[in-house]
Amino acid sequence: MVGTIGIFALPMRKDTECCAYVKRFIEGRVFSVLMISTISLNALCMVLQTNYDIRNYLFLIFEVVEVLFMSVYCFEFCIKLYVDPLGYWKNGYNLLNVVIIIILSVPFYMRKLFGRHYPYLNIGEGIQSLRILKLIPYSRGIRTLITALGQTICTVASVMTLLFLMMFIFAILGFCLFGSTDAGDLNNWGNLAVAFFTLFSLTTVDGWTDLQKDLDERGFTLSRAFTIFFILLGSFVFLSMFVGVMIIHTEDSIKKFEKELEDERHVAVLQEKQNILKKQQEEVSRLMQKGLVEGFKKTLRHSDPMVLEDFCTTLPFIDIYLSTLDNQDNTISKYIEIEDDLGLPKLRGKGKEGEHSRQRKSIERHW
Amino acid sequence: MKVIGSEAVTRADAVRSRLIDTFSLIDHFRGLSQAVPRHNLREFLDPARQRKLMLGDQHQLVRFSIRPGHNRILFAQRQQCRLRVRCNRWAPISLWAGWVLRKRIFINFVNCLIFLNTIFLMVEIELVNTTNVRMLPIMMALEVGSWFILFIFILEIVLFWLYNFFLFWKSAWNLFDFFVTTLSLLPEIVVLVGVTGESVWLQLLRICRVLRSLKLFARFRQIRVIILALVRALKTMTFLLVLLLIFFYIFALTGVYFFESYSRSDIQDLEYQMYFTDVPNSLVTVFILFTLDHWYALLQDAWRVPALSKAFSSLYVILWLLLGSIIFRNIIVAMMVTNFQAIRNELSEEATHSEMQHKASIFKRQIIKSSGHITPQTSYHSASSLTGDMSQSENLVKTSVPKDLSTPQEYRCELNCLPFRPKYSSTFFLSFSHLPISDSPGLVDWETHVHQNLHGLMEMDQDERVVWPRDSLFRYFELLEKLQYNIEERKQLQEFAVKALINLKDN
Numbered sequence: 041m042v043g044t045i046g047i048f049a050l051p052m053r054k055d056t057e058c059c060a061y062v063k064r065f066i067e068g069r070v071f072s073v074l075m076i077s078t079i080s081l082n083a084l085c086m087v088l089q090t091n092y093d094i095r096n097y098l099f100l101i102f103e104v105v106e107v108l109f110m111s112v113y114c115f116e117f118c119i120k121l122y123v124d125p126l127g128y129w130k131n132g133y134n135l136l137n138v139v140i141i142i143i144l145s146v147p148f149y150m151r152k153l154f155g156r157h158y159p160y161l162n163i164g165e166g167i168q169s170l171r172i173l174k175l176i177p178y179s180r181g182i183r184t185l186i187t188a189l190g191q192t193i194c195t196v197a198s199v200m201t202l203l204f205l206m207m208f209i210f211a212i213l214g215f216c217l218f219g220s221t222d223a224g225d226l227n228n229w230g231n232l233a234v235a236f237f238t239l240f241s242l243t244t245v246d247g248w249t250d251l252q253k254d255l256d257e258r259g260f261t262l263s264r265a266f267t268i269f270f271i272l273l274g275s276f277v278f279l280s281m282f283v284g285v286m287i288i289h290t291e292d293s294i295k296k297f298e299k300e301l302e303d304e305r306h307v308a309v310l311q312e313k314q315n316i317l318k319k320q321q322e323e324v325s326r327l328m329q330k331g332l333v334e335g336f337k338k339t340l341r342h343s344d345p346m347v348l349e350d351f352c353t354t355l356p357f358i359d360i361y362l363s364t365l366d367n368q369d370n371t372i373s374k375y376i377e378i379e380d381d382l383g384l385p386k387l388r389g390k391g392k393e394g395e396h397s398r399q400r401k402s403i404e405r406h407w
Numbered sequence: 408m409k410v411i412g413s414e415a416v417t418r419a420d421a422v423r424s425r426l427i428d429t430f431s432l433i434d435h436f437r438g439l440s441q442a443v444p445r446h447n448l449r450e451f452l453d454p455a456r457q458r459k460l461m462l463g464d465q466h467q468l469v470r471f472s473i474r475p476g477h478n479r480i481l482f483a484q485r486q487q488c489r490l491r492v493r494c495n496r497w498a499p500i501s502l503w504a505g506w507v508l509r510k511r512i513f514i515n516f517v518n519c520l521i522f523l524n525t526i527f528l529m530v531e532i533e534l535v536n537t538t539n540v541r542m543l544p545i546m547m548a549l550e551v552g553s554w555f556i557l558f559i560f561i562l563e564i565v566l567f568w569l570y571n572f573f574l575f576w577k578s579a580w581n582l583f584d585f586f587v588t589t590l591s592l593l594p595e596i597v598v599l600v601g602v603t604g605e606s607v608w609l610q611l612l613r614i615c616r617v618l619r620s621l622k623l624f625a626r627f628r629q630i631r632v633i634i635l636a637l638v639r640a641l642k643t644m645t646f647l648l649v650l651l652l653i654f655f656y657i658f659a660l661t662g663v664y665f666f667e668s669y670s671r672s673d674i675q676d677l678e679y680q681m682y683f684t685d686v687p688n689s690l691v692t693v694f695i696l697f698t699l700d701h702w703y704a705l706l707q708d709a710w711r712v713p714a715l716s717k718a719f720s721s722l723y724v725i726l727w728l729l730l731g732s733i734i735f736r737n738i739i740v741a742m743m744v745t746n747f748q749a750i751r752n753e754l755s756e757e758a759t760h761s762e763m764q765h766k767a768s769i770f771k772r773q774i775i776k777s778s779g780h781i782t783p784q785t786s787y788h789s790a791s792s793l794t795g796d797m798s799q800s801e802n803l804v805k806t807s808v809p810k811d812l813s814t815p816q817e818y819r820c821e822l823n824c825l826p827f828r829p830k831y832s833s834t835f836f837l838s839f840s841h842l843p844i845s846d847s848p849g850l851v852d853w854e855t856h857v858h859q860n861l862h863g864l865m866e867m868d869q870d871e872r873v874v875w876p877r878d879s880l881f882r883y884f885e886l887l888e889k890l891q892y893n894i895e896e897r898k899q900l901q902e903f904a905v906k907a908l909i910n911l912k913d914n
Contacts, residue, residue, distance in 0.1 A: 083656070090663045090686050159668075163719055166664030169657045176653075181646040189738065196734060237721070241703040244728065283737045290741035291748075314417075321420055324427055332436055340878040347450070347874055351865050352425060353883070354873050359774045360857055360864075365894075367853050372897075375904060382911075 063123050072178050075116065082109045083172045113141055113174075133177040140174055143167055184297070191293040195285050203278055207243070210270055211235040218260060225254050242267060243274040419891035426884035482574065483509065504569040517563060518626055524556045525620045528613065553616060557595065560588050560619070580625040587622055591615035632754065640746035647742060651735055655697075658727050659689040665723050668714040677712070679705045696724065697731045767863030770856075 065071055085105055089095050121128050128134050147164040176182050219229030228238045242248050255263040351357055450456045451469050483505050486492055492499045507513055527549050534542050567575050575581050594612040624630050666683035682692040696702050706724050709715055
């Protein structure tokens with residue numbers, strides 16, 4: 041068995057076959073179909089439970105089904121933990137599962153600890169709807185979408201922080217101007233929280249004319265400038281900036297993501313091509329022997345024309361190739377000059393250089 | 408054909424594969440075939456050359472080379488060659504139907520009819536309730552006109568079926584056409600049969616006649632492009648919409664529970680009390696909040712109930728506004744913009760293709776100019792220049808064939824580049840500094856420049872074919888392979904040299 045998870049080293053698992061079997065089961069189709077159907081059924085039951093009559097009528101069924109769902113989720117948690125005790129916690133979706141199991145048990149404990157008439161009981165029941173988030177790991181499309189968009193979270197957070205700071209400044213300003221005195225608009229600017237709400241309402245430009253009317257009735261002359269200035273800044277500038285920043289980041293992250301997929305596929309295809317080429321080479325080297333090649337060469341005549349369209353036999357290619365080689369030759373010659381200047385030991389592969397230039401010359405001659 | 412150590416140089420292998428492929432060495436060594444294809448497919452398709460070939464030895468092999476082309480063979484062209492059409496006992500109706508469908512006059516005629524249909528409908532709606540006797544002939548005329556238009560539409564569909572029944576169902580636009588036409592056919596038949604008393608059928612009739620105007624969408628290329636772009640954008644956003652639906656579900660269900668005390672409250676004249684009673688209502692409310700409409704009024708109304716916890720309800724609303732309305736909507740906008748840009752790039756493929764060709768031809772001219780640069784300076788590699796080898800160069804003839812082979816032309820020999828070739832001294836020390844800088848605004852080095860333009864050069868449409876003598880070609884491939892090995896060795900030597908330089912500098 042696993043034994044104790046020591047601080048220094050995890051002892052080797054002795055049940056590798058069982059572990060492998062369970063792992064195969066988890067990654068198989070049966071398990072995912074089971075989980076998806078369970079979660080969908082759970083979502084449906086929760087919708088039905090909101091109706092008081094149905095809940096009253098089918099009370100027992102709902103209780104039983106609830107226990108069933110809870111057991112399925114715990115079973116999933118246990119076997120996933122069994123397969124990989126330490127690596128389980130590194131995956132974000134597994135953490136989500138744990139959080140949802142904790143949420144599942146919240147209403148039960150609330151009822152136990154605080155009694156039946158605790159006013160916040162419906163809050164506990166409300167957050168049960170988060171169970172449907174368990175569906176996300178089983179859908180590849182949504183997972184890729186979240187991975188692709190995950191990069192934009194940083195941008196979103198920074199823009200939000202900036203917006204919050206700006207609203208903070210204006211909230212304090214608005215409170216001092218409009219909500220501090222008794223003759224002021226205490227309803228909308230009385231304390232900081234309400235001021236924040238008012239400003240948020242101005243940012244989303246919903247019902248702001250009513251708020252402005254309230255201020256006008258109280259006779260504040262500066263209020264119009266204040267409101268209009270804030271709407272321009274918050275709604276027009278900030279929210280549009282939000283859109284712009286998101287557009288750029290979405291484009292970048294999606295492009296990067298697709299490029300990664302493309303590269304993976306490319307590498308796989310290239311690998312296959314290499315294998316095929318290697319097999320071909322082996323076959324050829326088996327067939328070709330020196331005598332055969334020489335014999336074949338003797339059969340070639342100069343007056344036989346061969347018309348080719350391949351790029352590697354066209355004149356532009358030869359031009360480009362020889363120019364590139366010349367460029368490389370120049371680099372070498374420059375280096376050798378440096379050698380001479382510095383008085384370094386001569387590192388010229390004389391034989392190779394000579395042969396190289398000889399072959400180049402013969403190519404040029406054959407034009 | 409040596410191998411450096413035990414590693415095979417991939418480029419050398421590629422060259423060898425090319426050699427084997429061109430000369431069909433494997434077949435030759437296995438004794439499978441002694442003949443080598445001497446002619447290309449184009450020589451065979453060219454009528455003049457084909458006649459000459461057929462008059463000569465008819466048992467020649469032809470080499471096929473596959474290149475992705477930009478002209479596609481239309482179904483109409485293909486159909487003309489089919490035996491079923493050519494050897495038919497009766498007249499080929501399908502050919503005639505295809506010809507009619509492609510005729511510009513017919514297409515314009517049907518477009519005009521669609522417009523006319525809309526106009527008839529507008530006039531009919533105006534006149535439908537008049538009791539003016541003089542209007543009656545006009546009403547009759549409009550009715551007859553509508554029937555006639557419907558017949559023409561049905562005829563068009565039948566023509567397409569005659570042309571190719573199965574191809575009809577494969578295109579989504581045709582399906583849309585078919586659907587709209589049958590939908591407008593149904594009420595007509597019902598009215599004709601005699602259920603004239605029911606006014607609801609008459610209304611349906613008029614509605615379906617309006618739908619015929621939707622056929623316009625399929626006809627004009629610009630509208631098609633826009634609709635296709637829209638559909639593609641929506642397709643890529645399916646998972647985003649699924650995620651949005653999941654969030655709708657979560658917030659709707661949570662809203663029912665969070666606002667329970669508000670829905671059940673006894674306080675009089677609460678404006679939005681019905682908004683969170685059960686899941687359907689809650690869904691609509693969540694959508695209302697998503698569109699940022701009267702959210703503050705709703706919240707303030709909910710606060711009037713003391714049993715409702717202010718913190719949780721405001722947290723709910725603010726969270727949903729931030730997440731749904733601000734973040735999600737902007738993500739949707741961002742994805743739409745990205746998709747439209749991608750679609751626009753694809754649609755302007757033709758433009759980018761021709762631009763790439765233009766760049767490639769400029770590059771080619773550059774190469775020719777730079778290679779023709781005669782530098783009297785000799786550098787360290789004083790390899791002998793090949794001024795004397797002009798005789799060999801006559802064997803290499805560059806032929807460029809015009810794109811359409813329908814008009815047989817003489818092969819043009821471009822000998823103007825030939826005089827430059829033999830003066831190809833082995834170093835171009837100066838020529839690179841004389842490279843035209845005008846084409847590359849930033850002075851990129853040679854290799855980068857080549858890499859940027861190589862792809863365009865390879866894809867050039869200009870059909871360039873080079874005539875090689877056979878033994879020269881074999882020798883060329885052999886030398887190229889050996890060159891690869893030597894280049895590899897030289898690269899290794901260079902690395903050693905650099906290391907030595909660095910070591911000596913350090914010491």
